[in-house]
Amino acid sequence: MQKIIVFLGPSLEQTAAEKILSAYYLPPAKRGDLLAAVHDGATIIGLIDGVFHQESAVAHREILTALKKGVRVIGSSSMGALRAAEMDTLGMVGIGEIYRMYKGGELEADDEVALVFDPSSGMALSEPLINIRFTLKRAMREGIFDVPVHDVLLASACSLFYPRRTYPAIVSNAGDAIDEETRERFLQWVKTGACDQKRDDAVAALEYIKKIAVETV
Numbered sequence: 001m002q003k004i005i006v007f008l009g010p011s012l013e014q015t016a017a018e019k020i021l022s023a024y025y026l027p028p029a030k031r032g033d034l035l036a037a038v039h040d041g042a043t044i045i046g047l048i049d050g051v052f053h054q055e056s057a058v059a060h061r062e063i064l065t066a067l068k069k070g071v072r073v074i075g076s077s078s079m080g081a082l083r084a085a086e087m088d089t090l091g092m093v094g095i096g097e098i099y100r101m102y103k104g105g106e107l108e109a110d111d112e113v114a115l116v117f118d119p120s121s122g123m124a125l126s127e128p129l130i131n132i133r134f135t136l137k138r139a140m141r142e143g144i145f146d147v148p149v150h151d152v153l154l155a156s157a158c159s160l161f162y163p164r165r166t167y168p169a170i171v172s173n174a175g176d177a178i179d180e181e182t183r184e185r186f187l188q189w190v191k192t193g194a195c196d197q198k199r200d201d202a203v204a205a206l207e208y209i210k211k212i213a214v215e216t217v
Helices: 014-018 035-041 058-066 079-090 097-104 129-141 148-160 167-177 179-195 197-217
Strands: 006-007 024-026 044-047 072-075 093-094
Touching: 006 014, 006 072, 006 197, 014 024, 014 129, 014 197, 024 072, 024 197, 035 058, 044 079, 044 197, 058 072, 058 079, 072 097, 072 197, 079 093, 079 097, 093 197, 097 197, 129 148, 129 197, 148 167, 167 179
Parallel strands: 006 024, 006 044, 044 072, 072 093
Antiparallel strands: none
Protein backbone atom coordinates (compact mmCIF):
# COMPACT_ATOMS: atom_id res chain seq x y z
CA MET A 1 0.00 0.00 0.00
CA GLN A 2 1.22 3.46 -0.90
CA LYS A 3 2.10 5.92 1.83
CA ILE A 4 1.97 9.40 0.37
CA ILE A 5 3.43 12.35 2.27
CA VAL A 6 2.99 15.85 0.87
CA PHE A 7 4.71 18.99 2.15
CA LEU A 8 2.23 21.76 1.58
CA GLY A 9 1.81 25.36 2.73
CA PRO A 10 0.61 28.59 1.16
CA SER A 11 0.65 27.31 -2.42
CA LEU A 12 -2.66 25.51 -1.86
CA GLU A 13 -5.04 25.28 1.07
CA GLN A 14 -5.11 21.80 2.61
CA THR A 15 -8.89 21.46 2.38
CA ALA A 16 -8.65 21.84 -1.40
CA ALA A 17 -5.69 19.46 -1.55
CA GLU A 18 -7.55 16.75 0.35
CA LYS A 19 -10.35 16.83 -2.23
CA ILE A 20 -7.79 15.93 -4.90
CA LEU A 21 -5.52 13.47 -3.11
CA SER A 22 -5.75 11.43 0.06
CA ALA A 23 -2.34 11.82 1.70
CA TYR A 24 -0.50 12.77 4.88
CA TYR A 25 -0.13 16.54 4.64
CA LEU A 26 2.72 18.20 6.49
CA PRO A 27 3.82 21.86 6.73
CA PRO A 28 6.46 23.33 4.37
CA ALA A 29 9.54 21.15 4.43
CA LYS A 30 12.74 22.13 6.16
CA ARG A 31 16.06 20.33 6.14
CA GLY A 32 15.74 16.78 7.41
CA ASP A 33 12.00 16.48 6.84
CA LEU A 34 12.31 14.34 3.71
CA LEU A 35 14.62 11.93 5.53
CA ALA A 36 12.05 11.73 8.32
CA ALA A 37 9.33 11.01 5.75
CA VAL A 38 11.42 8.16 4.33
CA HIS A 39 11.95 6.82 7.84
CA ASP A 40 8.19 6.98 8.38
CA GLY A 41 7.63 4.71 5.41
CA ALA A 42 6.76 7.12 2.62
CA THR A 43 6.62 5.53 -0.81
CA ILE A 44 5.72 8.78 -2.58
CA ILE A 45 6.77 12.24 -1.42
CA GLY A 46 5.23 15.39 -2.83
CA LEU A 47 7.45 18.40 -2.24
CA ILE A 48 5.45 21.53 -2.94
CA ASP A 49 6.28 24.09 -0.26
CA GLY A 50 9.45 24.43 1.75
CA VAL A 51 11.13 26.99 3.97
CA PHE A 52 13.65 29.42 2.49
CA HIS A 53 15.08 31.83 5.01
CA GLN A 54 13.34 30.91 8.26
CA GLU A 55 15.29 27.63 8.60
CA SER A 56 17.64 25.52 6.51
CA ALA A 57 16.06 24.48 3.22
CA VAL A 58 15.57 20.91 2.01
CA ALA A 59 18.98 19.53 1.03
CA HIS A 60 19.74 17.88 -2.29
CA ARG A 61 21.38 15.00 -0.43
CA GLU A 62 18.20 14.02 1.41
CA ILE A 63 16.23 13.98 -1.84
CA LEU A 64 18.91 11.78 -3.37
CA THR A 65 18.76 9.46 -0.36
CA ALA A 66 14.99 9.11 -0.78
CA LEU A 67 15.37 8.37 -4.49
CA LYS A 68 18.05 5.75 -3.84
CA LYS A 69 15.68 4.00 -1.43
CA GLY A 70 13.08 3.75 -4.16
CA VAL A 71 10.83 6.58 -2.94
CA ARG A 72 9.21 8.54 -5.74
CA VAL A 73 9.78 12.26 -5.16
CA ILE A 74 7.62 14.76 -7.04
CA GLY A 75 8.32 18.49 -6.94
CA SER A 76 6.18 21.40 -8.00
CA SER A 77 5.08 24.98 -7.47
CA SER A 78 7.62 26.38 -5.00
CA MET A 79 10.61 24.73 -3.31
CA GLY A 80 9.53 21.55 -5.06
CA ALA A 81 9.86 23.18 -8.49
CA LEU A 82 13.31 24.52 -7.61
CA ARG A 83 14.64 21.18 -6.42
CA ALA A 84 13.05 19.22 -9.27
CA ALA A 85 14.71 21.46 -11.85
CA GLU A 86 18.05 20.70 -10.19
CA MET A 87 17.50 16.98 -9.64
CA ASP A 88 15.25 15.63 -12.37
CA THR A 89 18.22 13.97 -14.07
CA LEU A 90 18.67 11.93 -10.88
CA GLY A 91 15.09 10.71 -10.73
CA MET A 92 13.05 13.48 -9.12
CA VAL A 93 9.94 14.35 -11.15
CA GLY A 94 9.01 17.96 -11.80
CA ILE A 95 5.45 19.03 -12.53
CA GLY A 96 4.03 22.35 -13.67
CA GLU A 97 4.90 25.54 -15.49
CA ILE A 98 7.14 26.94 -12.74
CA TYR A 99 9.26 23.80 -12.78
CA ARG A 100 9.54 24.03 -16.58
CA MET A 101 10.57 27.68 -16.37
CA TYR A 102 13.31 26.93 -13.85
CA LYS A 103 14.45 23.98 -15.93
CA GLY A 104 14.53 26.07 -19.09
CA GLY A 105 16.44 28.92 -17.48
CA GLU A 106 13.60 31.47 -17.69
CA LEU A 107 13.69 31.62 -13.90
CA GLU A 108 16.83 31.45 -11.79
CA ALA A 109 16.42 33.18 -8.43
CA ASP A 110 14.85 31.49 -5.40
CA ASP A 111 12.86 34.61 -4.65
CA GLU A 112 10.67 34.04 -7.72
CA VAL A 113 8.61 31.69 -5.56
CA ALA A 114 9.36 33.10 -2.11
CA LEU A 115 6.72 34.75 0.05
CA VAL A 116 5.87 35.30 3.69
CA PHE A 117 2.90 33.61 5.30
CA ASP A 118 1.10 33.37 8.59
CA PRO A 119 2.51 30.20 10.24
CA SER A 120 -0.72 29.49 12.10
CA SER A 121 -3.18 29.87 9.22
CA GLY A 122 -0.83 29.28 6.28
CA MET A 123 -2.25 32.40 4.62
CA ALA A 124 0.11 34.20 2.24
CA LEU A 125 1.01 37.73 3.32
CA SER A 126 2.93 38.69 0.19
CA GLU A 127 2.83 37.83 -3.51
CA PRO A 128 5.48 35.57 -5.06
CA LEU A 129 7.19 37.18 -8.03
CA ILE A 130 6.26 34.34 -10.37
CA ASN A 131 2.56 34.97 -9.74
CA ILE A 132 3.13 38.67 -10.30
CA ARG A 133 4.74 37.93 -13.67
CA PHE A 134 1.73 35.92 -14.82
CA THR A 135 -0.69 38.50 -13.45
CA LEU A 136 0.97 41.42 -15.22
CA LYS A 137 0.97 39.52 -18.51
CA ARG A 138 -2.73 38.75 -18.15
CA ALA A 139 -3.52 42.37 -17.30
CA MET A 140 -1.68 43.51 -20.42
CA ARG A 141 -3.51 40.97 -22.61
CA GLU A 142 -6.83 42.17 -21.21
CA GLY A 143 -6.04 45.80 -21.97
CA ILE A 144 -5.67 47.02 -18.39
CA PHE A 145 -2.40 48.68 -19.39
CA ASP A 146 0.15 48.69 -22.20
CA VAL A 147 3.67 47.26 -22.55
CA PRO A 148 5.52 50.23 -20.99
CA VAL A 149 3.33 50.10 -17.86
CA HIS A 150 3.80 46.33 -17.69
CA ASP A 151 7.55 46.82 -17.74
CA VAL A 152 7.47 49.54 -15.07
CA LEU A 153 5.35 47.41 -12.73
CA LEU A 154 7.52 44.33 -13.24
CA ALA A 155 10.67 46.34 -12.53
CA SER A 156 8.98 47.75 -9.43
CA ALA A 157 8.10 44.26 -8.20
CA CYS A 158 11.60 42.95 -8.84
CA SER A 159 13.14 45.83 -6.89
CA LEU A 160 11.15 45.06 -3.73
CA PHE A 161 12.38 42.59 -1.12
CA TYR A 162 10.09 39.57 -1.39
CA PRO A 163 8.20 40.07 1.93
CA ARG A 164 7.10 43.51 0.69
CA ARG A 165 5.66 42.33 -2.61
CA THR A 166 1.96 43.13 -2.64
CA TYR A 167 0.10 44.73 -5.51
CA PRO A 168 -0.53 48.04 -3.69
CA ALA A 169 3.16 48.18 -2.71
CA ILE A 170 4.25 47.47 -6.28
CA VAL A 171 2.04 50.24 -7.65
CA SER A 172 3.18 52.67 -4.96
CA ASN A 173 6.83 51.81 -5.58
CA ALA A 174 6.40 52.59 -9.27
CA GLY A 175 5.67 56.19 -8.35
CA ASP A 176 4.78 58.79 -10.94
CA ALA A 177 5.82 56.51 -13.80
CA ILE A 178 2.17 55.36 -13.89
CA ASP A 179 -0.76 57.73 -14.02
CA GLU A 180 -3.43 57.67 -11.31
CA GLU A 181 -6.18 56.31 -13.55
CA THR A 182 -4.08 53.33 -14.63
CA ARG A 183 -3.06 52.64 -11.03
CA GLU A 184 -6.65 52.51 -9.85
CA ARG A 185 -7.83 50.48 -12.81
CA PHE A 186 -5.15 47.86 -12.21
CA LEU A 187 -5.69 47.68 -8.44
CA GLN A 188 -9.41 47.14 -8.96
CA TRP A 189 -8.86 44.55 -11.68
CA VAL A 190 -6.25 42.57 -9.72
CA LYS A 191 -8.74 41.81 -6.93
CA THR A 192 -10.39 39.24 -9.21
CA GLY A 193 -7.99 38.99 -12.14
CA ALA A 194 -4.73 37.98 -10.43
CA CYS A 195 -3.06 34.73 -11.47
CA ASP A 196 -1.94 32.08 -8.99
CA GLN A 197 0.43 29.86 -10.94
CA LYS A 198 1.81 28.32 -7.77
CA ARG A 199 -1.66 27.08 -6.88
CA ASP A 200 -2.25 25.74 -10.40
CA ASP A 201 1.03 23.84 -10.31
CA ALA A 202 0.32 22.42 -6.86
CA VAL A 203 -3.01 21.10 -8.10
CA ALA A 204 -1.29 19.54 -11.14
CA ALA A 205 1.25 17.82 -8.88
CA LEU A 206 -1.43 16.31 -6.65
CA GLU A 207 -3.33 15.07 -9.69
CA TYR A 208 -0.13 13.49 -11.00
CA ILE A 209 0.58 11.80 -7.68
CA LYS A 210 -2.97 10.46 -7.56
CA LYS A 211 -2.50 8.97 -11.02
CA ILE A 212 0.84 7.27 -10.32
CA ALA A 213 -0.36 5.99 -6.94
CA VAL A 214 -3.18 4.13 -8.66
CA GLU A 215 -0.91 2.84 -11.40
CA THR A 216 1.63 1.39 -8.94
CA VAL A 217 -0.79 -0.25 -6.48
